[in-house]
Amino acid sequence: MNERPDRTGTPGGPQPPRPAPVHTVTPAGHGIPVSLRHVLRGALVVVEGGLRRAGALEEIRCETGRAVARILPGPAAARVGDSLERLHLHADTEQITAIRTDLETRLRPLAEAVLRDVARALEPQGARLYLGGHLGIRVMPPQRSLAGGVPSGLEGFLTPRDAHVDSWFNTAVNSVNLWMAVGPVRRGNGLVFYPDAYHRRPRHDGRHTLVPGQHTGPPMDIELAAGDILFFAGDHLHASQPNTTDETRFVITKRLCLGPPRYPRHATGWVPYEDPRLLGGPLEPLAALRSRLTAGGVRDLLRAWPRRGLPRRSGRSGPAAAGRAR
Numbered sequence: 001m002n003e004r005p006d007r008t009g010t011p012g013g014p015q016p017p018r019p020a021p022v023h024t025v026t027p028a029g030h031g032i033p034v035s036l037r038h039v040l041r042g043a044l045v046v047v048e049g050g051l052r053r054a055g056a057l058e059e060i061r062c063e064t065g066r067a068v069a070r071i072l073p074g075p076a077a078a079r080v081g082d083s084l085e086r087l088h089l090h091a092d093t094e095q096i097t098a099i100r101t102d103l104e105t106r107l108r109p110l111a112e113a114v115l116r117d118v119a120r121a122l123e124p125q126g127a128r129l130y131l132g133g134h135l136g137i138r139v140m141p142p143q144r145s146l147a148g149g150v151p152s153g154l155e156g157f158l159t160p161r162d163a164h165v166d167s168w169f170n171t172a173v174n175s176v177n178l179w180m181a182v183g184p185v186r187r188g189n190g191l192v193f194y195p196d197a198y199h200r201r202p203r204h205d206g207r208h209t210l211v212p213g214q215h216t217g218p219p220m221d222i223e224l225a226a227g228d229i230l231f232f233a234g235d236h237l238h239a240s241q242p243n244t245t246d247e248t249r250f251v252i253t254k255r256l257c258l259g260p261p262r263y264p265r266h267a268t269g270w271v272p273y274e275d276p277r278l279l280g281g282p283l284e285p286l287a288a289l290r291s292r293l294t295a296g297g298v299r300d301l302l303r304a305w306p307r308r309g310l311p312r313r314s315g316r317s318g319p320a321a322a323g324r325a326r
């Protein structure tokens, strides 16, 4: 049974998650039939094989294989081979952490290309889309294999992140999460959602912790095949499922905003979203301006100024530069 840290106000204590209701769509020749409005109303939508478009899944897995070969001794890397799900059998926690960190740099251009491709392929949304600077490389080994000095600050990336809403951190409230399965996601190593809590604005402690005792409704989990992309509203209450399976779970996350980003007043950070029309041209340096010229963007400048002067343009360059949104 999956044990979850339980801050949620489920009467009678923690309940095992039930399968979440998801809408499954298949990309067709003309594009990806997903309405982001529907997602922002709370729907969980799976785009079957979305990451296989343009061979992205294979490229990501190959690049990951190269990271494994750079960090593990030859024989261990050979034993991992194509089976990234078995990484924890041949790499210790420190090595997995190093591979994950390496991938934050190596996979960034590819993940950005996937996001641009998906945004282009989506059915017309009736509003401009903005591309999030966030990149999440989420390599989650089975809990029982994590040993020794598990580094802090990697909750949601290497170790489980408790129930949260993404905009408590740095994302916009109108942001949609693209949770892209690089390997299979099982019940027992994925995400849990609390759909009843969506739109109820669950209270948090001012940082990233849910105030206990609130009604969140029952937890629901999901299963994905390698290559599937789950679209969900980042402001769904959700949590990592502590990995009780025998497989390392590997997911990459990017984000899209429907319309100009709106940041909540009490966010602890800020992440840029870029106007794709300006990317790749002379106006590219202005691509994140729309998200900078928001109350959240200005608050972030004021927060950052005394510490490090004016920040650079955006989080697109440099590993984990935009701060890690959860």
Ligand SMILES: O=C(O)CCC(=O)C(=O)O
Pocket (backbone or CB within 6 Å): 136, 138, 156, 157, 160, 161, 166, 177, 179, 190, 191, 238, 239, 240, 241, 251, 253, 325, 326
């Ligand atoms: O993958 C996980 O365990 C956490 C994911 C998450 O919180 C997110 O994508 O916002």
Ligand SMILES: [Fe+2]
Pocket (backbone or CB within 6 Å): 164, 165, 166, 238, 325, 326
């Ligand atoms: Fe999250």
